[in-house]
Amino acid sequence: MAPTQPPGGPEVSAQALTREPLPREFFDRPVEEVAPDLLGHVLVHGDVALRLTEVEAYAGMLDPASHAYRGLTPRTAVMFGPPGHAYVYFTYGMHFCVNLVCGEDGTASAVLLRAGGIVAGMGTARERRPNSTERDLARGPARLCTALGIGRDQNGSDVCSPDRPLKITAGEPADPSRIRSGPRTGVNGGKETPWRFWIDGDPTVSPYRAHVPRKRKPTA
């Protein structure tokens, strides 16, 4: 027999690429309900598929930690649109992160996809992150985007349409008894809201890091 296969096995991996996307109504709910429900579902981009293990909820204009808190700007325009679309942003001069827009049209809430495990297209993912172990391929929001090849071109993409390269497909939902929540990572405002959700014990969940204000460049 072949040695160890990834969880789910190769047949499940192939299914992940062809399965129907989640219905748009899935996203047309309060963001703190959608976020934990996404755990275990599968994000597909091209021939790579990823089972979500960690996400964070951001409640739009009501949430000091959200990019949408200060209102509509060119960058945040996608979040103010209809649910079921991808909001991709560029940060720290080198990284992309991807969110899925939630709630009613105009609420500007979204779920940040923070980590997951690759269930199809392992070869492609490894090429994109050649120095990474399998466990670390998508362990963190910027690593996730690199492993799946997500960038500016995917901003605004409809993830509920079966014919687009980037889509969110139905997987095996996480066992509710294994879902944990806690404060969001790397965020300054809104610390009291425990809106980071993850699958307890899953090795692909990223380590928690509290927000640290960056030091300024030393003046020589």
Next chain:
DNA sequence: CACTAGATAATCT
């Protein structure tokens, strides 16, 4: 393992 600093650019003030 814990901790630090540096990379690098869009966005906002």
Next chain:
DNA sequence: GATTATCTAGTGC
């Protein structure tokens, strides 16, 4: 000019 929903490489234990 300051800040940032990050990651990696480096040091030291």
